[in-house]
Amino acid sequence: MSASLETPAASVPMQQTNRRAGKLRRGVRSLLKSKTGTLGLLIIVAITFMAVFAGQLAPQDPAKQNVAQRLKPPMWLEGGKPDFPLGTDNLGRDILSRIIYGSQVSLLVGICSVIIAGLIGVFLGLVSGYFGGWIDMVIMRIVDAFLAIPNILFTLVILSVLGPGLVTLILVLGITNWTNYARIVRGEVLSIKERDFVRAARSVGARDARIIFTHILPNVVSSFIVISTLSVATTIILEASLSFLGLGIQPPTVSWGGMLSDGRDYVATSWWIATFPGLAITLTVLGIIFLGDWLRDVLDPRMKQNGK
Amino acid sequence: MNQTRKSAQPLLEVKGLKKYFPFKRGPFSRQVGHVRAVDGLDFTVYRGETLGIVGESGCGKSTAGQLIMQLLEPTEGEIWFEGRNLSALSKEEVRRTRRDLQIIFQDPYSSLNPRMRVADIIAEPLKVHGLHKGAELTQRVAELLHLVGLGEHHLHRHPHEFSGGQRQRIGIARALALNPKLIICDEPVSALDVSIQSQILNLLKKLQKELQLTYIFIAHGLPAVKHISDRIAVMYLGKIVELADRDSLFANPLHPYTQALLAAVPVPDPTKRKERIILQGDLPNPANPPAGCHFHTRCPHVQEICRSKPPVLQSHAEGHLVSCHFPVHEKVPD
Numbered sequence: 316m317s318a319s320l321e322t323p324a325a326s327v328p329m330q331q332t333n334r335r336a337g338k339l340r341r342g343v344r345s346l347l348k349s350k351t352g353t354l355g356l357l358i359i360v361a362i363t364f365m366a367v368f369a370g371q372l373a374p375q376d377p378a379k380q381n382v383a384q385r386l387k388p389p390m391w392l393e394g395g396k397p398d399f400p401l402g403t404d405n406l407g408r409d410i411l412s413r414i415i416y417g418s419q420v421s422l423l424v425g426i427c428s429v430i431i432a433g434l435i436g437v438f439l440g441l442v443s444g445y446f447g448g449w450i451d452m453v454i455m456r457i458v459d460a461f462l463a464i465p466n467i468l469f470t471l472v473i474l475s476v477l478g479p480g481l482v483t484l485i486l487v488l489g490i491t492n493w494t495n496y497a498r499i500v501r502g503e504v505l506s507i508k509e510r511d512f513v514r515a516a517r518s519v520g521a522r523d524a525r526i527i528f529t530h531i532l533p534n535v536v537s538s539f540i541v542i543s544t545l546s547v548a549t550t551i552i553l554e555a556s557l558s559f560l561g562l563g564i565q566p567p568t569v570s571w572g573g574m575l576s577d578g579r580d581y582v583a584t585s586w587w588i589a590t591f592p593g594l595a596i597t598l599t600v601l602g603i604i605f606l607g608d609w610l611r612d613v614l615d616p617r618m619k620q621n622g623k
Numbered sequence: 624m625n626q627t628r629k630s631a632q633p634l635l636e637v638k639g640l641k642k643y644f645p646f647k648r649g650p651f652s653r654q655v656g657h658v659r660a661v662d663g664l665d666f667t668v669y670r671g672e673t674l675g676i677v678g679e680s681g682c683g684k685s686t687a688g689q690l691i692m693q694l695l696e697p698t699e700g701e702i703w704f705e706g707r708n709l710s711a712l713s714k715e716e717v718r719r720t721r722r723d724l725q726i727i728f729q730d731p732y733s734s735l736n737p738r739m740r741v742a743d744i745i746a747e748p749l750k751v752h753g754l755h756k757g758a759e760l761t762q763r764v765a766e767l768l769h770l771v772g773l774g775e776h777h778l779h780r781h782p783h784e785f786s787g788g789q790r791q792r793i794g795i796a797r798a799l800a801l802n803p804k805l806i807i808c809d810e811p812v813s814a815l816d817v818s819i820q821s822q823i824l825n826l827l828k829k830l831q832k833e834l835q836l837t838y839i840f841i842a843h844g845l846p847a848v849k850h851i852s853d854r855i856a857v858m859y860l861g862k863i864v865e866l867a868d869r870d871s872l873f874a875n876p877l878h879p880y881t882q883a884l885l886a887a888v889p890v891p892d893p894t895k896r897k898e899r900i901i902l903q904g905d906l907p908n909p910a911n912p913p914a915g916c917h918f919h920t921r922c923p924h925v926q927e928i929c930r931s932k933p934p935v936l937q938s939h940a941e942g943h944l945v946s947c948h949f950p951v952h953e954k955v956p957d
Contacts, residue, residue: 511734515797518692519748520721533738616738616781 345613355605362599366418373412374400378567381407386585402587404577410587413569414595420570421599424485425551429543431489436496437539441527443497444504455501458494466491467556474562484563488550495542503535537611544607548600555596571596631669634805634837635691640664640700642686646910658910660686662861664700665936668805673831673838675848675869677884678858681906684841685729687858688807691839692726693717704805722752725798729810731790735782741768741793742778748800767796771826788819792826799830807839812847824851845884849873854942857881860909860917863936867943877939877950879922916948924949 346352365372375398385407388395395402401410443454461469470487477483507513508531516526555572557563559579564570571592578589641664643657661683668674678684689695691702693709702709709720728734735744745764749755755763765775771792782790791811798806808827812820828851830836842848848855849869856866857880865878876882879900886900902921907913913920919929928948936946 511728511730512736514689514694515726515728515734515794516736516747517694518721518724518726519751519797519801520718521747521751522718525751529739530736534736616783 346609349609349612351605352609355602355607355609358598358602359606362418362422362595362602365415366422369415369419373409373415374398375409375412377408377412377416377569379408383407386581386588388585389587401591402585404574404588405581405585410574410591413574414571414591417569417571417574417592418595418599420481420564420568421551421554421572421596423481424488424554424564424570425547425599425603427485428488428492428550429546431486432492432546433496433539433543435489436493437500437532437535439493440497440500441504441531441535444501445508445523445527445531451501454497458497461491461494467553470553470557471560471562474557479557479562479565481564481568484554484557488553492546492550495546496539499538499542500535503538504531507531507534536614540607540611540614544604547603548596551596551600631671633667634670634705635668635839636701636703637664637666637687637691638701638703640687640690640702641698642683642690642695643698656910659683659861659912660909661690661697662909662912664861664863666856666863666866668837668839670804670837671831671835672853673840673851675852675855676839676841676858677843677845677848677855679843679906681909682858683861683909684843684858685809688726688809688839688841692724692807693721694726719752722801723804724807725801725803725805726807726809727791727794727798727811730814731787731794732782732814734794735790737782740779740781741773741785744782744793745796745800748797752801754801763800767800770799770830771796786819787815788823791815791819791823795823795826795830799834802834803836805837805839807841809841810843810847811840813843820847827851844888845873846888857884860907860912862917862946863944864918864947865943865945866936867945871940871943875940875943877943877945878918878947879924880918883923916946918947 346356381403384396384399384403385405387399387403387407389402390397390400392402399409399411401414403409404413439454443451469491473487473490474483477487513526513530516530521530551571554563554570555575558570558573559576564573566573574592575589575596578585578587578592581588640661641659642661643659645654645657647653648655664687666674676684676687686695690697693702697710700710704720704724707720709717712720739747742761742764745767746760749760749763764778768775768777773789773792773796777785777789782793785793791814795811811827812823815823827838831838838851840848840851845855852869854867855869855872856863857872857878858864859880865872865876865881867877872881873885876885880902883900883902900923902923904921907917907920913930914933915931916922916929916934919925922929926949932948934946934948936944939945939950
């Protein structure tokens with residue numbers, strides 16, 4: 316068998332120096348090819364931009380109350396004012412400005428706590444699945460214990476003991492949500508570690524750490540991305556419920572979740588108070604899911620080739 | 624041939640090797656028994672030879688390979704490699720010994736990490752043992768690729784871009800990277816197309832000659848090992864039933880099981896009709912092997928003694944070992 320006959324396309328040797336640049340270009344090209352991926356990226360970039368430049372972008376002070384202007388509808392409706400493009404809430408605060416400022420907290424809480432949960436969960440899942448035995452037993456019993464307590468109850472207890480705050484909130488949400496990652500990663504590891512390439516790595520003398528991090532971890536990345544993108548969404552919503560219960564982000568800091576709960580009493584009469592932050596959450600979550608889907612595909616060498 | 628082997632030095636000696644897998648059942652994972660995957664293996668592999676191990680699925684041949692590779696811990700028995708008992712070595716010493724012992728796997732689709740590039744797959748053994756660095760490493764990897772008939776343009780590709788035969792070549796290159804002395808070939812061609820099989824076999828033969836390799840070649844049928852092996856061991860239910868030179872095994876099989884295996888080999892000549900020996904029944908459950916000779920439930924020549932007394936693997940002719948109370952060429956009393 317002449318190898319070059321089987322793959323005529325490979326007759327042009329790829330230059331080592333061009334490889335990195337080529338990889339980047341390929342990545343960008345495949346992103347543009349994926350419509351949802353591009354859309355997701357646009358949404359996330361826009362929201363991040365909004366969060367970073369909130370001070371410059373917001374037309375009003377998000378905390379400034381103006382009772383004279385309370386419950387104004389969005390500007391395109393009768394009674395709306397161009398000063399308040401998306402209307403005002405029950406205290407006369409500008410909803411657009413509050414959404415812009417709220418993106419800071421929501422993104423921070425959503426993404427940071429997912430990262431914390433992911434780090435803990437993936438690490439424990441890898442260790443548990445790879446080593447098995449009593450280590451696995453102990454870790455999985457801890458997971459069971461966490462699953463037995465309703466997340467929201469657990470979060471409430473910790474937050475009421477430690478007192479609400481941005482950092483505590485992120486930590487608590489991270490610590491309560493790692494179990495999902497641990498269980499799913501463990502399951503994947505159990506099947507991957509029986510594959511021959513792991514045996515082969517052991518045969519050539521690779522140590523456990525190398526096997527876990529260079530052979531097993533890259534093969535669980537796609538499940539991690541899928542869970543974590545969905546998890547960003549649930550975390551933003553969980554933050555909303557906590558704010559609603561008064562243990563989330565404390566005023567005057569604005570969060571989308573807090574805005575949702577503010578608008579709850581007025582849904583029947585002033586729908587815009589709850590609707591716009593709700594839309595913002597939906598859009599962010601969609602963006603993250605789209606981006607995650609694309610990322611999962613692009614990180615898989617098998618999919619990359621198909622997109623050619 | 625026999626004479627040269629006499630003077631040849633043993634590279635690997637397996638003594639009384641056993642591997643029992645426990646199986647558990649019930650709500651409290653009570654251990655209810657064990658599967659005797661490998662049930663007392665004794666054999667020697669000499670430098671430069673190829674020992675074929677043949678047997679049907681579940682006879683323990685792959686388990687034996689993994690035991691020798693130290694991928695599984697033996698329940699009992701010893702594996703001596705170059706005069707050192709592998710089971711007695713520390714974890715770190717075993718890791719160093721791996722440079723001399725390598726394995727080629729059956730399924731080339733599962734033996735290569737789908738997320739790694741060919742260059743990284745082949746370089747891994749070298750990196751793990753810190754053997755080469757930088758440009759030297761790249762050069763050695765390219766050299767290995769050439770050795771197995773692939774080119775440098777394959778370096779930056781992922782496994783899914785290759786055919787089964789090419790993947791198996793990559794697996795062979797990885798096994799060669801550390802300049803091993805012994806390579807265990809665990810059915811390296813049975814997952815490949817027939818047309819590719821002979822290419823891989825020829826490659827393995829060529830490499831053996833060039834690099835003075837010793838092979839343990841595991842396969843499930845005799846034809847697969849015929850062309851590559853010097854000696855052949857036939858396994859049944861975790862034990863060797865016959866071990867002989869290739870030629871004497873094919874010309875003069877002594878164990879009824881070997882006979883049946885040989886009779887199952889199709890002959891591409893319609894005028895030559897062989898007597899077919901069709902074994903009755905299935906492979907017995909290795910968790911509960913039959914008493915006496917393990918083969919008695921399916922043996923066409925079974926006698927009373929076979930049901931109670933297990934036969935011993937003993938020399939029957941020069942270098943021809945068989946484990947049977949009534950080796951076939953002696954006519955069994957009717």
